[in-house]
Amino acid sequence: MTTPCRELADYEKLPDQVRNTVEGLRRDGFEEPSPLFRCLVAEPTDGDVKVNGPALVGFALCYITYSTWKGRALYMEDLYVMPQYRGKGVGSQLLTAVAEMCLSLGCCHLQFSVLDWNDLAISFYHSRGAKDLSQAEGWRMFRLLPDDLHRMVSAHPKSGTAEP
Numbered sequence: 001m002t003t004p005c006r007e008l009a010d011y012e013k014l015p016d017q018v019r020n021t022v023e024g025l026r027r028d029g030f031e032e033p034s035p036l037f038r039c040l041v042a043e044p045t046d047g048d049v050k051v052n053g054p055a056l057v058g059f060a061l062c063y064i065t066y067s068t069w070k071g072r073a074l075y076m077e078d079l080y081v082m083p084q085y086r087g088k089g090v091g092s093q094l095l096t097a098v099a100e101m102c103l104s105l106g107c108c109h110l111q112f113s114v115l116d117w118n119d120l121a122i123s124f125y126h127s128r129g130a131k132d133l134s135q136a137e138g139w140r141m142f143r144l145l146p147d148d149l150h151r152m153v154s155a156h157p158k159s160g161t162a163e164p
Contacts, residue, residue, distance in 0.1 A: 004059055008080040012115055029061075037063040040097050042081065042090045057085040060094040062101070062110075070108035074101065079112070091124060113141055 005025075009018045028036040042058035058081035065075045076098055081090045102110045111133075114121045122132070133139040144152070 004056055004080050004082065005078075007082065008078055011080070012118075037061055037077070038101065040094055040101070042085070042094055044085075057082050058090045058094055060098050062098055064105065064107070065111070067108060072105065072107050074098070074105065074107045074110050076110060076112040092128075095128060 005020070006015070006018060009015045029039055038061070040060045040062075041056050043055065044057050058079075060076060060079045062074050062076040065073050067073050079091060079094055079098070081094070099110060112125075114125065126132070
């Protein structure tokens with residue numbers, strides 16, 4: 001699965017951001033008593049299999065999150081299809097499988113983010129009924145990186161109330 005992950009980072013123009021390892025993916029998603037994520041994969045069909053060809057042609061990685069207003073939700077971190085398999089329904093099948101998982105888990109919604117320059121992905125999701133919350137509701141996504149977290153923690157005394 002590392003090849004599709006690396007390809008996704010390259011496609012999103014963020015190849016230097018990949019820090020996870022095969023061991024990390026295996027531990028967090030497949031060996032934990034309570035996996036931190038769920039991963040759906042698309043494998044090549046018999047007609048697509050070539051000698052030394054890809055074992056996976058796409059994947060969708062998601063995890064349970066929570067809305068204080070609505071309850072359990074599903075966040076799709078990634079949906080990726082290898083370039084030579086795009087336009088063949090693989091992405092639609094993966095997204096449909098994620099939608100089925102979302103419904104079967106009793107989630108209130110499926111949420112994900114898309115880079116603003118990725119017009120193909122934006123069009124793909126819009127055509128399936130997805131709403132752009134940055135336009136529709138004005139939500140903006142924020143992130144604190146480890147340096148920011150360390151700076152925050154060191155600048156404020158421990159409150160003793162946070163639990164892992």
